[in-house]
Amino acid sequence: MVIEHLVETAGLTKRYGEQLALYGVDLAVRRGEVYGFLGPNGAGKTTTLRILLGLVKPTAGRVRVLDAGPGNPAALARIGMLVESAAFYPYLSGRDNLRAFARYCRVPDAKADEVLEIVGLSDRAGDRFSAYSLGMKQRLGLAAALLKEPELLILDEPTNGLDPQGMADMRVLIRQLGCGNRTVLLSSHLLGEVQQVCDRVGMINEGRLVREGTVDELRGGSMLTVRAEPLGQARVLAERMFGADRVSVHENELRLSAEEDDAVRINRELVLAGVAVRALIWVERSLEEIFFEVTEQTGRELTKEGA
Numbered sequence: 001m002v003i004e005h006l007v008e009t010a011g012l013t014k015r016y017g018e019q020l021a022l023y024g025v026d027l028a029v030r031r032g033e034v035y036g037f038l039g040p041n042g043a044g045k046t047t048t049l050r051i052l053l054g055l056v057k058p059t060a061g062r063v064r065v066l067d068a069g070p071g072n073p074a075a076l077a078r079i080g081m082l083v084e085s086a087a088f089y090p091y092l093s094g095r096d097n098l099r100a101f102a103r104y105c106r107v108p109d110a111k112a113d114e115v116l117e118i119v120g121l122s123d124r125a126g127d128r129f130s131a132y133s134l135g136m137k138q139r140l141g142l143a144a145a146l147l148k149e150p151e152l153l154i155l156d157e158p159t160n161g162l163d164p165q166g167m168a169d170m171r172v173l174i175r176q177l178g179c180g181n182r183t184v185l186l187s188s189h190l191l192g193e194v195q196q197v198c199d200r201v202g203m204i205n206e207g208r209l210v211r212e213g214t215v216d217e218l219r220g221g222s223m224l225t226v227r228a229e230p231l232g233q234a235r236v237l238a239e240r241m242f243g244a245d246r247v248s249v250h251e252n253e254l255r256l257s258a259e260e261d262d263a264v265r266i267n268r269e270l271v272l273a274g275v276a277v278r279a280l281i282w283v284e285r286s287l288e289e290i291f292f293e294v295t296e297q298t299g300r301e302l303t304k305e306g307a
């Protein structure tokens, strides 16, 4: 099967004067997926999304969005975006704001009601925009992005500033929007959010794409924690069986990157060698651990929120 990329960059680089914001980013977003662009503040997420939309000019590199150059009007007509908080008239209702926008986009008024329903704002559509909560404003922005039935939705930190319930609602909505053929590219600095919502993830740090893959691929299989005594002897045996690169020691435990059958094998070998096995526990690595492993960061920069 040929994989169709709706967004593709090669060697994407952006300098703001002395500041290198992006360096050599190769990004590939496939049709039909929810792709999460994950990185701490200042990593280069917004710059990348703005380049894709033709709002910022790259310093170097190749960019294709819907088979066109960034900012191509025909391609932009097929993209819905929520990149900065959308501007609406405060004194008009949500519905009237959307209808005004629909007319501007040459979309029938009925479409405005349809997208209000999709984002769950029908009940409050008659209220003034100025009376909306932040979450409702954000949902109206998403409704506006959906008016043209876009193939590609580009959302920059769509849950930023929302309360926990607003965040959860927005995540459910994004997951629904990402079903079927629509492609969603979103940026986030929330590890849990990306893990919950996205099919594939690109991890960006200091302007470099450090990892890309499905959540499962990035996790790289499961981890088996082994509590055994003496630990040194257990480690030697485990390394002999699985290779040193698959074994590590953390806080008096062995960590083994392993398959299901490996638990039985290691248990048997340790017991045969006279090592006391106190526990074998399967743990799933989180995106957080992987991000910090890859970037050797301390954990300050990314937020676990949304986990």
Ligand SMILES: Nc1ncnc2c1ncn2[C@@H]1O[C@H](COP(=O)(O)OP(=O)(O)OP(=O)(O)O)[C@@H](O)[C@H]1O
Binding pocket: 016, 019, 020, 021, 039, 040, 041, 042, 043, 044, 045, 046, 047, 048, 189
């Ligand atoms: N217009 C600009 N002029 C100068 N430097 C900029 C400009 N825009 C962004 N930068 C710098 O480029 C780097 C990447 O910023 P960018 O906004 O793309 O990151 P980000 O990952 O979206 O972070 P955040 O979540 O904080 O918006 C940062 O160091 C930022 O200070």
